[in-house]
Amino acid sequence: MATASAPHQTVRRPGGRSARVRAAVHQAVKEMLAEDTGDQLTIPAVATRAGVHPTTVYRRWGSVGDLLTDVATSRFSGDLVVPDSGSLREDLERYAADLARDLSDPDTLALVRAIVGAAGENADVCRAERQDQLEAILDREHARGNKQAPTVERAVDGLLAPLYYRAVFTSQTPTPEWARSLVAHLFPE
Amino acid sequence: MATASAPHQTVRRPGGRSARVRAAVHQAVKEMLAEDTGDQLTIPAVATRAGVHPTTVYRRWGSVGDLLTDVATSRFSGDLVVPDSGSLREDLERYAADLARDLSDPDTLALVRAIVGAAGENADVCRAERQDQLEAILDREHARGNKQAPTVERAVDGLLAPLYYRAVFTSQTPTPEWARSLVAHLFPE
Known part of the structure; x- marks a missing residue:
């Protein structure tokens, strides 16, 4: 039920906005690394690319190091299969x-x-x-x-x-x- | 002999200023890395620390990557002795x-x-x-x-x-x- 306090709210699962911000920021980091412009990755540049406010990025990740750690954690998890051939x-x-x-x-x-x-x-x-x-x-x-x-x-x-x-x-x-x-x-x- | 065009010049070997700039910039990079503030190394920040104009740093090294390569080349040259014990x-x-x-x-x-x-x-x-x-x-x-x-x-x-x-x-x-x-x-x- 829509309430007066959230008139524009659409039906989404809890955490939906937070998950979308994370996905957009992760994607921006990956694109900027792939483009390899020689420029350093900065939080304002990532925020601009992701279409979110820099404060949102600073509040959530704190630093470029913490942001990259989060991106790498999701990138390097569960991507390789452990083989079991018997040998x-x-x-x-x-x-x-x-x-x-x-x-x-x-x-x-x-x-x-x-x-x-x-x-x-x-x-x-x-x-x-x-x-x-x-x-x-x-x-x-x-x-x-x-x-x-x-x-x-x-x-x-x-x-x-x-x-x-x-x-x-x-x-x-x-x-x-x-x-x-x-x-x-x-x-x- | 002092000339009108270089009234403050003191006797230095050719390339002296260039060598001093390089030493100051290298030292600034090393100090900033050692302090490990979590901030990214940028050319303006290095220039401020070294007391030189950012343009000088950009003109000479072009990018942070090139500057770090120069620092590392001088840091990792001739520092280890090759042993020859006979074994x-x-x-x-x-x-x-x-x-x-x-x-x-x-x-x-x-x-x-x-x-x-x-x-x-x-x-x-x-x-x-x-x-x-x-x-x-x-x-x-x-x-x-x-x-x-x-x-x-x-x-x-x-x-x-x-x-x-x-x-x-x-x-x-x-x-x-x-x-x-x-x-x-x-x-x-």
Whole structure:
């Protein structure tokens, strides 16, 4: 029922406006990163692009670092599938190849770089779920009694680290073939 | 001899003013990164801190990315010594431990993060000389006929990558002890 205090209100689920603002602001951030104009991302510029008032953005996210952290958290959640082929080596090869494909996408890489620059330790969000998933693959294997399964630390140093390093610090593309080749080094000959 | 056209000129080497401007601007960038105010580094803010006109900074460096690249190039050149103990493993362990110490310095890390955020592929300057030095250690060893020496790619993936990854993407400190432990994995048992 429309009331005098909210004459223009249309029927929407609770939180609808808040969710729309978030979607518009996230979309603006992604577009600005993809355009790669060389300009720095600022909250007023994001607000203008999203069609919302800068105060709304400041009130909700506080800083560019916090905003990018929120964008990255939703971008890097649930996007990769944890494989379970029955073979640990095959699962690790698939997982590494999927991550290589993801990190060679220019838009993904732009977001990773922006968050490293703006959010310091929050850059963790770019890889926290990947590490959890790697851990799940290895834990499952340890539970199956596979004594050859590497430790999580070895797998992080030997798979995640070269993938992110090559993507972020070099001009080489992390290819799926190269990513798969990293897995061999985790298993003693 | 003082001339009418330069009455206040004192005796300085050619390029003296230019070198002073560069030093002042570099120092301003380092201080602002070290203070970690959460504000983004902008050319007007750097110029104010350095006591120079923004136009001077724009004319010389063009963008924050180019300016940070210049600061990083001078920061990451010639700072690590290439060890030559006669033992490859020992040399790699020393090199990895030195790099871990460098990357666990908050000011170094702030510069690395800022350049990843602002300079895209130029983030290469943070590690190009380190890779050259690693290559020098390995080339020397191959020239000595050591067949056990790992390839440059293996050493980059197995040493440089985990060091930069841990520093930039995690809240763990890359300790010298952990860095040394990475070397063992480069040699088949």
